[in-house]
Amino acid sequence: MGRAAAWALLCLLLLSLGGCTMGDGQETVYSFIEDHTAYPAVLAQMLPIHAREKSNRVFESLQSGVAEAFDVQALPALEGGVAAYWYPHYLSTVVIAVDRDRTETAIRGWRDLLSANETVGYAGLYPSEVQLAAVACGLEGEDFNLRGAADFLTKLRAVGHFDRSFDPAILICYDHQAVALKQAGRNLEIIVPEE
Numbered sequence: 001m002g003r004a005a006a007w008a009l010l011c012l013l014l015l016s017l018g019g020c021t022m023g024d025g026q027e028t029v030y031s032f033i034e035d036h037t038a039y040p041a042v043l044a045q046m047l048p049i050h051a052r053e054k055s056n057r058v059f060e061s062l063q064s065g066v067a068e069a070f071d072v073q074a075l076p077a078l079e080g081g082v083a084a085y086w087y088p089h090y091l092s093t094v095v096i097a098v099d100r101d102r103t104e105t106a107i108r109g110w111r112d113l114l115s116a117n118e119t120v121g122y123a124g125l126y127p128s129e130v131q132l133a134a135v136a137c138g139l140e141g142e143d144f145n146l147r148g149a150a151d152f153l154t155k156l157r158a159v160g161h162f163d164r165s166f167d168p169a170i171l172i173c174y175d176h177q178a179v180a181l182k183q184a185g186r187n188l189e190i191i192v193p194e195e
Contacts, residue, residue: 067083069083069086070092070130071086071088072129072130072133074086090176092130092174092175092176093134093174093175093192094130094131094134094135094172094173094174094175095172095173095174095175095178095190095191095192095193096109096110096113096170096171096172096190096191096193097170097171097173097177097178097181097188097189097190097191098169098170098171098188098189098191099169099170099171099186099187099188100187100188100189101186101187102169103118103169103170105117105118105169105170107170107191108191108193108194109138109191109193109194109195110135110138110139110152110193110195111139111195113156113161113170113172114152114155114156116161116170117161118161118168118169118170119160119161119162119163119168119169119170120156120161120162120163120168120170120171120172121162121163121164121165121166121167121168121170121171121172122163122164122166122171122172122173129146131172131174132146132149132150132153133146133149134193135148135149135152135153135172136148136149137195138193138195139152139195166181171188175190178190
C-alpha cells in the first residue's frame with residue numbers, strides 16, 4: 001500500500017505542476033463504496049477538496065467532481081466523452097485471501113474453492129465486474145465470458161458456501177483489501193490464483 005500511496009502522490013504532484021487543478025464546482029471526489037481500502041484517505045490528504053463521497057455509480061456526477069475508476073471503466077468513458085482525463089494511480093489484483101488462523105484448507109486457485117467445503121466471502125451486494133472478469137479469465141482463459149464466473153458463484157451459493165462479507169475464512173477480494181485486513185490483525189495468506 002505504501003508503493004501505491006507513493007505512486008498516487010507522484011502522479012498528483014505531476015498533475016499539479018501541469019496546471020491541472022480542480023475548478024469551481026469540482027470539490028467532490030467520488031470513490032468506490034469499498035471496505036478495507038486506504039485510497040480515499042490518501043486522496044483526501046493530497047487533493048484540495050471539501051467533500052468526499054462514496055459511490056458505486058462512478059460517472060453519475062462526474063461533472064461536479066473527480067471519480068475513481070478502473071481502467072476498463074475509464075478508457076471507454078474517455079472515448080465516449082463522459083470523462084475528460086484519466087490518470088492511473090494504483091494497480092489492483094483480484095486474489096483469494098485465506099485466514100490461516102481459521103482454516104488449513106489448501107487453496108491454489110479458483111477451482112479449489114468449490115471443493116474446499118468452506119464458505120467464501122466477498123464484500124458488497126455483488127462482485128464487481130472486475131472480480132467476475134478475473135474469475136472468468138482464470139476458469140475459461142483469454143476468450144472468457146462472464147457466464148462461467150456466474151455459474152461458478154452460483155454453485156458456491158447453491159451449497160451454502162457464499163457470504164457477502166469479509167467474515168469467512170476464505171475471501172475473494174482485491175489485494176489491497178487483503179493487505180488492509182492483514183494489517184488489521186488477520187492472519188491472511190494472499191493467493192494469486194494459479195489459473
